[in-house]
Amino acid sequence: MELKTESKLEKVLKSGQLAVTSECGPPRSADPQGIIKKGNMIKDHVDSINITDNQTSVTRLCSLAACVHLKQLGLDPVLQMVVRDRNRIALQSDLLGAASFGINNVLCLSGDHQSFGDNPQSQNVFDLDSMQLVQTVRMMRDEGKFISGDEIKVPPKFFVGAAANPFADPFKIRVPRLAKKVACGAEFIQTQCIYNIPKFEKWMEGVRERGLHEKVYILAGITPMRSLGMAKYLRRAVPGMDVPDELIDRLAGVDKNKQADEGIKFSIETIQRLKEVKGVAGFHVMAIEWEEKVPEIVEESGLYPRPVIE
């Protein structure tokens, strides 16, 4: 299959093998060592690593700089870009900057509302929305043009991703919404953390009915629960997160010091079950501030060793 970019993620996906990505959150400081440490910790177990962009609207070291640090380690970072904080001038500018460092993947997102973060008084931008950002990245790459129509002499070559949350409402437009992102040019999708497996499978059924799984690579989102408290918190406080009673009961049914193990076990079981779902092209393992568990999850799920890409 024809490759559009130098992205390792693209190569793995187009080789027909299940891809594995993970994510790292940058620090709230100017010290890059944390991100370098996290990158080294998981690099042999994943194909590409997302760097979050001021997630939950909390000010952090920027995604672009953190991606550069990973790139310098020889890894394949995924630049997450939210449209909350930058207008089209800044977004396009950062895309050129990222491409100049050899960053090959971008994930286009809306971003959490700033009221969740450390600066609820800030202005938000939303000059573009996430779909329009997908269109923009594709136009820059494929047509060599800025939004303005001006020519880009050396276009940035990004493998373009977007998010999908099958658990947000209204459910009936969640497949059409994916179709819309695909129409805008999304080439890979990373989903919201999956805890309600039947609902995810139902969504995938709709995806297959429309043949969308043949047009976009869907990476299923996996986040291990560290504790019963985390599960309850995600259910209560994170809109669009679906944590079923059965999982809560399962975590509540083991000793407190065994809940983390049970959470990991659930993640591994989820991956093993979803591997069988037609149209799932890989897994996005987001172990939030628990990156040291990524190798174990990947190995136990039978996703290790990772393919070697020339």
Next chain:
Amino acid sequence: MIVGEQKPFDEIWEMVKDHKQLTVFGCNTCVAVCHQGGNKEAEILASLLKMRVTQEDVDIEIVNGGIERQCEHEFFDSAKALIEKSEAVLSLACGIGVQFMAMKYNTIPIYPALNTTFLGDVIEKGHYTEKCQACGDCVLGITGGVCPVSRCCKRLFNGPCGGSANGKCEISKDLDCAWQLVIDRLEALGKLDDYEKVTPIKDWSKDRAGGPRSFKLEDF
């Protein structure tokens, strides 16, 4: 209509307390509908200020008045004498009225008694909700008559985002998700397929971003 809310009383007091004379001046159209800035509210606010004057034992003469609209010249005729002899005016109009009066009466300080909050409707008695941000390029024709600019907290043109839950917005369980409303309405109109039309990148130069806006009718 334009909706406003009275500023905290202490903030108003701090603005006006050093004058010797003050006219508290209502605007009896938009901001009267929301019971914040009409001529009746001007009278009540003047009474509260008079009480504060007594409490603080200071010397400020406070009178009140008002007109129908503080944003058009012709309405000022009836209040000309009152305003011209005022040392300062506390206007209960929206920001437009306050500026209009400040422009008309260059040497008289005009203070805002209200925070102008939004362009909205009266959803039920005593309850006002934002419905428009005057973006200058209306998209209601393609969004089922629900405005994503003013009603989606991320002003998404191709929503909803992943934070829409049970019809509510991620920022508050008291706030409807605008895109849930768009979808419900498209469905009611039998046009749910239109949801998949991608709304192109918006021209924000027609919005505030393009600088202060005006338009002029050549025939007048």
